[in-house]
Amino acid sequence: MPERIAFLASDAPVAQTARAALVSRYGNCAPEDSDVIVALGGDGFMLQTLHGTQSLDTPVYGMNRGTVGFLMNAYSESDLRERLNAAEEEVINPLSMRATCLDDTVHEALAINEVSVLRAGPQAAKLRITIDGRLRLDELVCDGALIATPAGSTAYNYSAHGPILPIGSDVLALTAIAPFRPRRWRGALVPKSAVVRFEVQDPEKRPVMADADSRSVNNVAVVEIRSEPAINHRILFDPGHGLEERLIREQFV
Numbered sequence: 149m150p151e152r153i154a155f156l157a158s159d160a161p162v163a164q165t166a167r168a169a170l171v172s173r174y175g176n177c178a179p180e181d182s183d184v185i186v187a188l189g190g191d192g193f194m195l196q197t198l199h200g201t202q203s204l205d206t207p208v209y210g211m212n213r214g215t216v217g218f219l220m221n222a223y224s225e226s227d228l229r230e231r232l233n234a235a236e237e238e239v240i241n242p243l244s245m246r247a248t249c250l251d252d253t254v255h256e257a258l259a260i261n262e263v264s265v266l267r268a269g270p271q272a273a274k275l276r277i278t279i280d281g282r283l284r285l286d287e288l289v290c291d292g293a294l295i296a297t298p299a300g301s302t303a304y305n306y307s308a309h310g311p312i313l314p315i316g317s318d319v320l321a322l323t324a325i326a327p328f329r330p331r332r333w334r335g336a337l338v339p340k341s342a343v344v345r346f347e348v349q350d351p352e353k354r355p356v357m358a359d360a361d362s363r364s365v366n367n368v369a370v371v372e373i374r375s376e377p378a379i380n381h382r383i384l385f386d387p388g389h390g391l392e393e394r395l396i397r398e399q400f401v
Contacts, residue, residue, distance in 0.1 A: 150182075150183035150184040150229065150232050150233065151183060152177045152181060152182045152183045152184075153174055153175070153176065153177065153182055153183070153184055153185075153186055153228075153232075154176065154177055154178060154179040154181070154182035154184075154185045154186070154206075155167050155170050155171050155174075155176050155186050155188065156179070156185060156186070156187050156188065156193075156197055157187075157188040157189060157193075157213070158188065158189030158190070158192075158193040158213070158214060160189065160213065160214060162213050163188045163189045163193070163213035163214065166188050166211070166213050166223065166225075167188050169225055170186070170188075170225060170228065173225060173228075174228060174229070179201050179204060179206065180204055182206055183206070184206065184207050184208075184209055184232055184384070185197065185201055185204075185206055185207070185208045185209070186208075186209050186210075186211060186228075186232075187208055187209070187210045187211070187220075188210075188211050188213045188223075189210075189212075189213050189214045189220075190212065190213070190214020190215050190216045190217055190220065191214070191216045191217060191218055191219045191220065191303075192214065192216070192362070193214060194208070194210045194219045194220060194383075195219075195260050195261065195361050195362075197210075198260055198381045198383070199258065199260070199361070202242075202258075202379055202381060205380070205382070206382070207235075207237060207382040207383070207384050208381075208382065208383055208384065209221065209231075209232055209235060209383075209384040209385075210383070211223040211224075218302060218303070218394060219299075219383065219391075221235075221384075221385060221386050221389065222386070231386060232384065234386070234387055235384035235385060235386060235387070236384070236385050236386075236387055237382055237383070237384055237385075238299075238315055238382075238383045238384075238385065238391045238392075239380050239381065239382055239383075240260065240297060240298070240299045240315070240380075240381050240383065240391075241297070241340075241375050241376055241377050241379060241380065241381070242258040242259055242260045242297070242375075242376050242379055242381065243258065243259045243260075243262070243263050243295060243297060243320075243360070243373055243374070243375060243376065244256070244257075244258055244373070244374050244375070244376040245257045245258070245259060245263045245358060245360040245371060245372070245373050246371070246372045246373075247358040247365045247368045247370070247371045247372075248368065248369050248370040248371075249365065249366070249367050249368055249369060250351055250352070250367045250368075250369050251367070255358075255365045257360035257361075257363045257365075258360065258361070258376060258379065259297075259300075259360035259361040259363075260297065260299060260300065260361055260381060261296065261297065261299065261300025261303050261304070261361055262294045262295060262296040262297065262300045262303065262304055262305055262361070263294060263295050263358065263359070263360045263371070263373045264292055264293070264294040264304065264325075264358070264359045265292050265293050265294070265346045265348075265356060265357075265358050265359075265368070265371050266291065266292035266325070266356065266357050266358075266359060267290075267291050267292055267354065267355070267356060267357075268355040268356055268357040268366060268367075269354060269355045271353065271354045272289050272290060272291060272328055272354065273288075273289070273290055273291065273292060273348065273354055273356045274287055274288070274289055274348070274349035274350055274354055275287070275288045275290065275293060275346050275347065275348060275349065275356075276288075276346070276347040276349060277293070277322075277344070277345070277346060277347075278344075278345040278347070279338055279342050279343070279344055279345070280342055280343055281343075284336075285330075285333075287329070287349065288324060288327060288329070288330070288333070289327070289328040289329040290324050290325055290326055290327040290328060291325045291326035292324075292325040292326075292356075293322065293323065293324050293325060293335075293346065294308065294310075294321075294322075294323050294325065295320050295321070295322055295323075295338075295344055295373045296310060296313070296320065296321040296323065297313075297320060297375070298313035298314060298315050298316070298317055298319075298391075298395070299315065299391060301313040301321055301395070302394075302395060302398050305321050305323050306398075308323050308324070308325045308326075309323070309334060310323030310334075310335055311323075311335075311337065312395055312398060313337075313395070314392065314395060314396075315391045315392045315395060316392070317340075318339060318340040318341075319337045319338065319339060319340055320337070320338050320339075320340055320342070320344075320375065321335065321337060322335045322336045322337070322338050322344060323335040340375045341374075341375065342374070343372060343373070343374045344372070344373045344374070345370065345371070345372045345373075346370070346371045346372075346373075347369070347370050348368060348369050348370070348371075351367070351368070351369050355367055356368050358371045
């Protein structure tokens with residue numbers, strides 16, 4: 149049973165109030181000294197916590213004190229140690245984004261949910277898509293496109309009519325956002341090991357930005373995305389409410 153718990157909370161008053169109550173009841177320690185990290189907030193704060201603690205190899209258990217809670221467990225102050233002891237662990241790998249801008253600067257970031265390439269002006273983006281060095285789509289005219297992990301497949305990807313991917317599947321979702329040409333193209337499934345490259349066509353007339361879990365880069369010319377197997381995010385869920393079950397349940401709502 150985990151003894152040392154680190155409680156982290158978003159800035160929302162309801163999350164801060166919950167943290168104060170839990171710290172009073174169970175104590176608190178620094179994340180680097182903990183057996184488990186408890187994140188209080190919504191999915192956005194959960195992503196922030198996972199990014200901020202990825203070097204610790206410490207599991208993170210989320211409790212929902214926000215507006216969205218797909219990655220979170222239900223909030224309760226009682227029996228927390230018992231819940232942590234019984235929790236099931238899911239391990240996910242993030243995406244690595246390498247974006248080269250028009251001024252030749254290079255920006256790198258990690259994304260647990262998805263990397264998006266989005267138009268940043270009034271005109272549609274024109275993208276050329278290469279996978280593992282092989283040209284697959286010479287021109288995609290669209291509002292954007294994204295690469296989503298299984299964990300992120302129910303987020304922006306799903307809203308853009310992309311597929312829901314089972315946790316543990318060795319594929320990523322490549323999904324178009326409001327595609328104009330090819331009009332019927334709705335994306336593809338690519339191997340988890342693939343390197344996906346977006347090349348922006350006419351970027352000065354049709355500016356494009358790249359976004360990795362809300363970390364944005366403007367005026368990009370090329371964006372390369374791949375899975376990062378060297379980084380493991382450990383997420384804890386109450387029994388019967390893990391990501392696998394949630395992803396299946398989401399498809400029958």
